[in-house]
Amino acid sequence: MDTFLGLDALVLARIQFGFTVAFHFIFPAFTIGLASYLAVLNGMFLWTKDEAYLRLFKFWVKIFAISFAMGVVSGIVMSYQFGTNWSVFSDRAGPVIGPLMAYEVLTAFFLEAGFLGIMLFGRDKVGPGLHMTATCLVAFGTAVSATWILSVNSWMHTPAGFVMGENGQFLPDDWLAAIFNPSFPYRLAHTLTAAFLGTAFVVGGVGGWHLLRGRHDNRGVRTMFSMAMWMAAVVAPLQLVLGHEQGLNTYEYQPTKVLAMEGHFESYDDGIPLILFGIPDQEAGEMRYAVEIPRIGGPILGKGLDASMDGLDTVPRSEEPPVAIVFWSFRVMVGIGMVMIGVGLWSLWSRWRGRLYDDRWLHRVSVLMAPSGIVAIIAGWITTEVGRQPYTVYGLMRTSESMSPIGAQAVGTSLMAFIVIYFAVFGAGIIYLLKLMLKAPEKGESEKDSDGPIRTAGITPGTTPEVSPAE
Numbered sequence: 001m002d003t004f005l006g007l008d009a010l011v012l013a014r015i016q017f018g019f020t021v022a023f024h025f026i027f028p029a030f031t032i033g034l035a036s037y038l039a040v041l042n043g044m045f046l047w048t049k050d051e052a053y054l055r056l057f058k059f060w061v062k063i064f065a066i067s068f069a070m071g072v073v074s075g076i077v078m079s080y081q082f083g084t085n086w087s088v089f090s091d092r093a094g095p096v097i098g099p100l101m102a103y104e105v106l107t108a109f110f111l112e113a114g115f116l117g118i119m120l121f122g123r124d125k126v127g128p129g130l131h132m133t134a135t136c137l138v139a140f141g142t143a144v145s146a147t148w149i150l151s152v153n154s155w156m157h158t159p160a161g162f163v164m165g166e167n168g169q170f171l172p173d174d175w176l177a178a179i180f181n182p183s184f185p186y187r188l189a190h191t192l193t194a195a196f197l198g199t200a201f202v203v204g205g206v207g208g209w210h211l212l213r214g215r216h217d218n219r220g221v222r223t224m225f226s227m228a229m230w231m232a233a234v235v236a237p238l239q240l241v242l243g244h245e246q247g248l249n250t251y252e253y254q255p256t257k258v259l260a261m262e263g264h265f266e267s268y269d270d271g272i273p274l275i276l277f278g279i280p281d282q283e284a285g286e287m288r289y290a291v292e293i294p295r296i297g298g299p300i301l302g303k304g305l306d307a308s309m310d311g312l313d314t315v316p317r318s319e320e321p322p323v324a325i326v327f328w329s330f331r332v333m334v335g336i337g338m339v340m341i342g343v344g345l346w347s348l349w350s351r352w353r354g355r356l357y358d359d360r361w362l363h364r365v366s367v368l369m370a371p372s373g374i375v376a377i378i379a380g381w382i383t384t385e386v387g388r389q390p391y392t393v394y395g396l397m398r399t400s401e402s403m404s405p406i407g408a409q410a411v412g413t414s415l416m417a418f419i420v421i422y423f424a425v426f427g428a429g430i431i432y433l434l435k436l437m438l439k440a441p442e443k444g445e446s447e448k449d450s451d452g453p454i455r456t457a458g459i460t461p462g463t464t465p466e467v468s469p470a471e
Helices: 009-048 051-079 087-121 128-157 175-179 184-212 219-253 255-262 323-352 360-368 372-387 408-437
Strands: 162-164 170-172 274-281 286-293 391-393
Touching: 009 051, 009 128, 009 184, 009 372, 009 408, 051 087, 051 219, 051 408, 087 128, 087 170, 087 175, 087 391, 128 175, 128 184, 184 219, 184 323, 184 360, 184 372, 219 255, 219 323, 219 360, 255 323, 255 372, 274 323, 323 360, 323 372
Parallel strands: none
Antiparallel strands: 162 170, 274 286
């Protein structure tokens, strides 16, 4: 068998796509939430004329611009793999997913790119109304981009609105059914909320850091921390509800994935337990050292306390996803979500006591939780995508049937190159972002304050001649 470091071409191609998507997903998820945050900050400044909101806008808009650029670059690299490593999938599923991905470029990306320059540099050039409009359109564009991409990805999980061609291609039959496939609304709501929540914890972590550094007199620092904690207190519990609804939808259309998420190797005739922790042993078909709560799993899955359920023991081994990966990534996501809810409640308690800006332990926890939203997003993506295995188009096209006729040496070599280049380029970008975040928001640090018109190119300032009293 053709292998590279003991791995065949299929495994290497999956690792490569997973690595590049995980790196890419960090930046769009962050910019989706940050773009909306910038729109809110700009709107609050125009409404209240409070300088703190303007300072925060100037502080975060630089971070947004760099993150947006890294997201674009990482996304371009990722898309090439459809042709290099997954050409069979691209050929068969292309009639459906190709137009949807093109619509993302023609609508969302063009909208973002068209108004990004005005948002970044146009405050003193186009007027506050047009600048605010551009900021809102950039934020709207990020959400539209997520909408199209999630529609494509959701179709791969719950395919609809197509017919099979004689050559094995998926041919669109009902575009509305394909776009608004059964899992799409749930996954869109869950993912957008995760992006908002992840951004809020980054903002809260930065605010907590500056408060720990004694910058309580900086109104921008206090404002960003307060807004982030409000977001955590309100949105984190909402995310729990949205995640539960998506779980029920997944159980309806992809029950095997849910069995792997919950670790249910066995079938149950009288009550379904909730397995909190354990060590999945897929070869033996059992959960070792399971810590569980009896009968609670039924109501969580929309059943009764005495409900029955078929487990993975009724699923052919060839149809099972890698249970251990799905089981633990799901718990990482849910565990972080529960901690987020706890931080939000803690902030409400500190706010009620009038100690939101003086609770140093809350600030320390906020700093530690700063990357938690991004980690939870990646864990959720792993749960979703690995849980879909062994299919690319669920139930219809297996991953092993989707790959290009390419050797393991070629895939492995490109994977090594991706790892080195990604950590060098994007690692440097992330370090620079952290340096920007560690500098407190102050007036005029991203835009030059000016009371008069900015000189245009080709006009040089003249000197005013001195006039003596005798003249």
